[in-house]
Amino acid sequence: MSEWMSALSLTKPVIQAPMAGGLVTPRLASAVSNEGALGSLASGYVSPQALEKQLIEMKELTDRSFQVNLFVPEERQMPEAELVEKWKARIPRAKDAKPFSDLKEEWNDFEEKAELLIRYGVKACSFTFGLPPEETAEKLKKSGCFLFGTATTPEEAKAFEERGMDAVILQGIEAGGHRGSFLPVKGEPALGLMALIPQAKDALNIPVIAAGGIFDRRGVQAARCLGADGVQVGTPFLLCEESSASPAYQKAIAESKGADTRLTTLFSGKQARGIVNQFMKTYEADEGKTLPYPLHNTLTKPMRGHAAQSGDAEYMSLWAGQSAAKLEGPTDVKTVLEELCES
Ligand SMILES: Cc1cc2nc3c(=O)[nH]c(=O)nc-3n(C[C@H](O)[C@H](O)[C@H](O)COP(=O)(O)O)c2cc1C
Incomplete structure (x- = not known):
């Protein structure tokens, strides 16, 4: 041992x-x-x-x-206000996200x-x-x-x-x-x-x-x-x-095949591996152009929470490794x- x-x-x-x-x-x-x-x-x-x-x-x-x-x-810097506004307008339900100033304590x-x-x-x-x-x-x-x-x-x-x-x-x-x-x-x-x-x-x-x-x-x-x-x-x-x-998350893992996962920054601002879904496909061209972690995570949280509650795997972060296919x-x-x- x-x-x-x-x-x-x-x-x-x-x-x-x-x-x-x-x-x-x-x-x-x-x-x-x-x-x-x-x-x-x-x-x-x-x-x-x-x-x-x-x-x-x-x-x-x-x-x-x-x-x-x-x-x-980690050391964190606030991104330009323009970029924040751009993402707030694009991410579904981002208007319900916690204001960034409240995050100080969490950090x-x-x-x-x-x-x-x-x-x-x-x-x-x-x-x-x-x-x-x-x-x-x-x-x-x-x-x-x-x-x-x-x-x-x-x-x-x-x-x-x-x-x-x-x-x-x-x-x-x-x-x-x-x-x-x-x-x-x-x-x-x-x-x-x-x-x-x-x-x-x-x-x-x-x-x-x-x-x-x-x-x-x-x-x-x-x-x-x-x-x-x-x-x-x-x-x-x-x-x-x-x-x-959630059952929707478990189903997505159980049904995933070969190369269904990839790395993405789109949910949180930091690279993470998950099963590709509609949200990742829609914003694919914006990979690497997100707000820094964890601000982007905060903006996508209401969308992810709503998706989890309604069992909609297309808008949840389906984090999974390459073993998912098996x-x-x-x-x-x-x-x-x-x-x-x-x-
Ligand atoms: C859903 C999910 C959440 C994770 N959260 C954390 C975390 O909070 N802290 C951490 O150190 N690693 C986290 N990881 C990474 C794991 O520590 C580990 O590196 C990974 O699960 C190994 O790959 P596998 O999922 O293919 O077994 C997470 C992984 C997954 C799948």
């Missing part, structure tokens, strides 16, 4: 990916942890108060390790959430969208929290190692949801796991966890052959009865984990 697994008392080398947007509930994450893998809560778009409620619930549902994911605050709750993790003795924490400040990483580590960073290049992985992380999650281009990229690159921050795992493994002295497109034992074994010490898996858990993904669902946590590793 790898050391990172012993540190977290895991019997399976699998992390259920944190998936922000209300998709992962304590019920799902605790079911994963209770099976001997690492369940994860996503704190993105969740207030500190709501996160605390989930932590309390989590403690009632499992006494095993689980992870909480934190979005690292600054990172430290408050880190304090909650310490207060509740959370055993593991992962960071995405950048490096955590040194003092925060140190405080969490001192509290006994195992730290994971999310990297999309070997350079980002190295930067996390130097920031004191205990392990790095390598997010391949196959992965569903937002890219964790944060350092500039000469080419594209778009490495497939086949290239990324060995490059990062050879450059690092800490465990590396592979994420992106993995859904069964073949993927786990391939990742391990390339040097990965474990895997992080997201999309397959969206089809579990324990997940709170998923059928419905399923449950136990079955997903059995597909990934022998019990």
Whole structure:
């Protein structure tokens, strides 16, 4: 058994990916942890108060390790007013979006959430969208929290190692949801796991966890052959009865084929992989011309919320990795984990 697994008392080398947007509930994450893998809560778009409620619930549902994911605050600049107005006029229901000035508070709750993790003795924490400040990483580590960073290049992985992380999650281009990229690159921050795992493994002295497109034992074994010490898996858990993904979202995943997903900035202003739908097709020519993250996300929120409520998959963000084509669902946590590793 790898050391990172012993540190977290895991019997399976699998992390259920944190998936922000209300998709992962304590019920799902605790079911994963209770099976001997690492369940994860996503704190993105969740207030500190709501996160605390989930932590309390989590403690009632499992006494095993689980992870909480934190979005690292990025430097943000307000875009030109003209661009804001242009998008407000074009995105369906954008007039119902929260005013940007109200977002200030939301952008600054990172430290408050880190304090909650310490207060509740959370055993593991992962960071995405950048490096955590040194003092925060140190405080969490001192509290006994195992730290994971999310990297999309070997350079980002190295930067996390130097920031004191205990392990790095390598997010391949196959992965569903937002890219964790944060350092500039000469080419594209778009490495497939086949290239990324060995490059990062050879450059690092800490465990590396592979994420992106993995859904069964073949993927786990391939990742391990390339040097990965474990895997992080997201999309397959969206089809579990324990997940709170909407039926329309689950149907879109179950019906998707081969190359039905792509990276887009159109929903949030940051690159993320999802199943192509009408919204993505309509605004395709505007890829890369959106407002910065998370402002664009705020503008599309009322549209996405309405679509989710009315079961209209054409206007929801259908985040999914390249494994989506092989998923059928419905399923449950136990079955997903059995597909990934022998019990
Ligand atoms: C719906 C969805 C939401 C996600 N949200 C987060 C998140 O909040 N934080 C994070 O670090 N990663 C997030 N990810 C990325 C995952 O951590 C992971 O990289 C990805 O799920 C792996 O690819 P797979 O979905 O093909 O298994 C999300 C992925 C999906 C599919």
